Amino acid sequence: MPKIDIATVPAIKGSGYPPPHDGPCATRTRKRLGDAGGLLDFGVNLMALPPGGWSSQRHWHSHEDELVYILKGEVILVEDDGETVLRAGDCAAFPKTPAMATT
DSSP: OOOGGGGOOEESOSSSSSTTTTTTTTOOEEHHHHHTTOOOOOOEEEEEEOOOOSSSSSSOOOOOOOEOOOSSEEEEEEEEEEEEEEEETOEEOOOOOOGGGGG
16 A cells, blocks of 8 residues: 655645635645545545635535544534534544435
8 A cells, every 4th residue: 555645745725616605715725635545436635724714615415425534623513403613533424415416
């Protein structure tokens, strides 16, 4: 299993969201570790957020699951039922939701 040299993986700043939705995510940086490792069936991203930065707009996936693991600091997870603080060592899992793809 080849080791990925994370220091050589390009950091991508901002997001692909169109204006004005890109603003809250403009300061995030992401390293696509899954792409760097040649993964094809799922992605792995290393995301860095400055204070007040967002990782993404609220969204869901119809064809892939998503897992968030906090390495350091803390973030606020916003869901329909409210907000949850996640700190280093916490994780959250989001199964794909095909039924939501039509709404």
